[in-house]
Amino acid sequence: MQASKVHILRIEGMTCEHCVKTITEALQARDPAADVKVKLQGGEARVVSSLSSDELIIAIAEAGYGAGLGNN
Incomplete structure (x- = not known):
């Protein structure tokens, strides 16, 4: 099993708290x-x-949002 790592991801298309919950x-x-x-x-x-x-x-x-690498 791999060790856990901190990932910072940039997310596009979030407009509300429902989006936050979905992601x-x-x-x-x-x-x-x-x-x-x-x-x-x-x-x-x-x-x-x-x-x-x-x-x-x-x-x-797959949840319907854009994402990419942020500042890791």
């Missing part, structure tokens, strides 16, 4: 052990997970 749930569904903090203001997520950034970006995309 948080999508990330936690992909990795239930992840520590997920999504901020509407600033449009970013901080995720501590053993998954790769690419896997997390895919989870966000």
Whole structure:
């Protein structure tokens, strides 16, 4: 098992707290052990997970939002 890493992800398309909840749930569904903090203001997520950034970006995309690497 890989060690957990801090991922900072830039998220596009969030407009409300419902978006924050949707993205948080999508990330936690992909990795239930992840520590997920999504901020509407600033449009970013901080995720501590053993998954790769690419896997997390895919989870966000599947939830209907754009995502990319932030300032790690």
